[in-house]
Amino acid sequence: MRIGVDYSAAVWQGAGIGRYTRALVGELLRLDRENRYVLIYPAGFPGRPAPFLPHLRHLNHPGLRLRPLPLSDRYQAILWQRLRLPLPVELFCGRLDLFYSPDFVLPPQLAGRRILTIHDLAFLVHPECAVPSLGWYLRRAIPRSIARADLLLADSWHTRRDLVGLLGVPPERVEVVYPGVEPAFRPLERAALEEVRARYGLPERFLLTVGTIEPRKNLPRLLEALSGLPERLRLPLVVVGRPGWLYEESFAAVERWGLQGQVRFLGFVPQEDLPALYNLALALVYPSLYEGFGLPPLEAMACGTPVLTGRVSSLPEVVGEAAVLVDPADVSSIREGLQRLLEDEALRERLRQAGPERAREFTWEKAAGRLREAM
Secondary structure (H helix, E strand, O other), rough: OEEEEEHHHHHHHHOOOOHHHHHHHHHHHOOOOOOOEEEEEEEEEEEEEEOOOOHHHOOOOEEEEEEHHHHOEEEHHHHHHHHHOOOOOOHOEEEEEEEEEOOOOOOOOOOOOEEEEEEEOHHHHHHHOOOOOHHHHHHHHHHHHHHHHHEEEEHHHHHHEEEEEEEHHOEEEHOOOOOOOOOOOOOOOOOHHHHHHHHHHOOOOOEEEEEOOOOOOOHHHHHHHHOOHHHHHOOEEEEEEEOOOOHHHHHHHHHHHHOOOOOOEOOOHHHHHHHHHHHHHHHHEEEEOOOOHHHHHHHHHHHOEEEEEOOOOOHHHHHHOOOOOOOOOOOOHHHHHHHHHHHHHHHHHHHHHHHHHHOOOOOOHHHHHHHHHHH
């Protein structure tokens, strides 16, 4: 078969769906040496190339063709999704037997099967967590693509239930393909961590949270919960992730709860530094309000780092018994979970042992194998 892949997120996004696409497609190309693949992506403009183009040189497949488009990811979305110009993907990459999109929407297509990954339905479940213009776009573009897809892939059984319950998708049209965790996320020797600690100026003991700073990640409630801890238990909080939509409330909460000097915003961190940051942290605190999967808890568990996360959406499905679960909408529940985690060394040791064992159930090899079977 000749298979087209929307590789846009892989070359434009450092985290989130960008990482998902690079890991999944990279493993798919390693496993499947029979089919031919065309990766289509917006390469950017002269002087403003897509930021993650260099990794393309590491892709190795006998039937691989790269098809860069001379525009940005924003303009590609405008042309195909907002203006809905009838420019079929075959115009850019030739005849296809199948097209796969790992990022919510499908381009126009003349023929061939269509497979689409839906990571979550946050735009429906928590519409208040997106700026109105984005929410308006998502509520139109994503259901259109879902209707055109021959098969949908969901990151979790929870997302599958949302697709069936909220959008009326027939259950037989949705398969669950869990994301994986890269081998780099593992317990590391202490000596290997000190260079990263020094480079970021991190204290000996700290809590970590990872993810784009946006309302769904629930940082204001986490900060309020931290401010209510007994003084003897308070630790600095290190925040990894770029500012997203409506991030201002999270920054304002630092001052509101008197946590100046106790919260460090590192911004976007290169993927190669994340395993060390997880290893250095006393715990990952991730009280998200809603996730289609939730990679940070999985990555932290793989590193042997204790995890506190929400008892909502897909998160219990991911962490199993290897994390402390709280009600993310209840500040007192978050605070009690934090206090339990900080006071109970035996609990932390149990989670350090259980985390890697749980994380071994999720691999990109399994994910790519499921995708190949679906094709």
